Amino acid sequence: METFIQHARTLTARIADRSEEQETYGRLAAGQSPLALFITCSDSRVVPSLITGARPGELFELRTAGNAVPVYQDDMAACAEAATIEYAMRVLRVADIVVCGHSHCGAVGAKIRGEDLTG
Numbered sequence: 001m002e003t004f005i006q007h008a009r010t011l012t013a014r015i016a017d018r019s020e021e022q023e024t025y026g027r028l029a030a031g032q033s034p035l036a037l038f039i040t041c042s043d044s045r046v047v048p049s050l051i052t053g054a055r056p057g058e059l060f061e062l063r064t065a066g067n068a069v070p071v072y073q074d075d076m077a078a079c080a081e082a083a084t085i086e087y088a089m090r091v092l093r094v095a096d097i098v099v100c101g102h103s104h105c106g107a108v109g110a111k112i113r114g115e116d117l118t119g
């Protein structure tokens with residue numbers, strides 16, 4: 001974990017060393033205009049930017065275990081998944097929504113086996 005913390009603490013300095021990155025992050029500080037909403041599993045082996053080649057600011061991500069998104073109901077309570085999708089569509093006006101599954105997904109495997117996922 002210490003490696004992650006140290007990496008995060010040095011991000012600004014690392015960006016300062018590269019003018020191309022400075023321009024990108026400077027522009028992104030003013031706002032985002034992602035190309036797509038990318039819905040995928042929380043699994044640590046799934047790395048959307050690695051899969052797609054997307055750069056910072058290009059994907060708006062929604063990550064849940066097994067790509068689970070509650071079915072919409074008129075009387076449903078607010079939920080993070082619905083808020084993320086609504087924000088992507090109404091505010092960011094993403095052109096595309098991508099749902100990306102993956103092999104060996106523990107959550108989907110449990111669902112297929114009929115295990116109780118509510119707890």
Ligand SMILES: [Zn+2]
Nearest residue numbers: 041043066105
């Ligand atoms: Zn998964």
